Amino acid sequence: MDKLRKTYNIEIKWRAYPLQPDVPEQGLPIARLLEEKGLLVTPEQVTANLKATAQSFGLPFGEGKMIYNSRLAQEIGLWAQACGRAHQFHDAAFKAYFVDDSNLADKTVLLDLVASAGLDGAQAKKIIDSRSYADAVDRDWEKARELELVAAPTFLMKGQRLVGAKPYPVLEKMVAEVVGEVQACL
Template identity: 45%
Template sequence: MAESSRVLEVFSDYTCPFCYFNMENAEKLAKEFNIPIRWRYYPLHSDVPDEGIALTELLDVPLSEVEKWDREFSRTAAQLGLPFCSLDKTYNSRLAQELGMWAADHGKGHAFHKAAFEAFFGQGLNLASKEVLLNIAEKAGLPLDEAEKIITDRTYQEAVDKEWEAAEAKAITAVPTMIFGENRLIGAKSWEQMTALVQAGLADQ
């Protein structure tokens, strides 16, 4: 199958559980239909402090509700074979997004996404921590000296700003959102729904 001129855009955030669950299928979809995939960023809870915040406080819900979600997410992760730990706190993902854009420019986007998602959802690590981010970069096979400079100099700050502006321009209000052609899917969807999205887009070309 010849490569499509259209790009599968996937808006996501590293602290979004449904984005985590969606990641592997999105990559599989791109390979199966031989379409380029572009991971894009969305400002999910962008005002969260670097030291993190309790989910009960952020979402204004009782602990019992957070624990219920945790059990549901744990079951989903187990079904998908993904690591998952109990989470009662979230962190600011802005720096992780900046480093993720740099990783993508160096052909390590998927490896970085996988490592970043697993660092947060598998280990509960703080994605605003330089030490954590450097460990993620190392797992993705990226040079640590360059990664540290990207973080310190905020080299990709403007690039992520533009990503957030693009999300607003495209009326993205939730993640994950997958866009192909004129069609989109919002939230965690089945494989059948994802393939239907791409098939519809290819038919419209």
């Protein structure tokens, strides 16, 4: 018989994470980044692994030949969260970056994402121009260093940590363990 499922009310809070913060705004070819880091993996292997992971979750994934600086997108993401539109913005940013290979450091790209997430473009332009969420991103990056985070996504719950994209049942098991409940089977 089917497993009984417990419903959990979990608040998800998006946090900024320093994803390749030294990459210039115009981006870098992934091959160059791998070479600079001395990694013995080809861009094709990286893309194939990411595509396989995305496919296992039913997510689209493009060719991913470039890596871009996501700092400004993280600032807008925190603003989107303050506006109650974090999920919409992050979904749009995911598609733009991982499917369309768009540069998330480009202000025009960000303003398009803001519009697609149902946010006010004029307000977003002010946020971008003033960099009013820069300090919030700095605080998140510092917290990431304190917690010794090494990858995104990372889920933290009451001292437990789940690193990387995982199938839903793995996250569900973590939640059940954290709240001290055991899944019952009929």
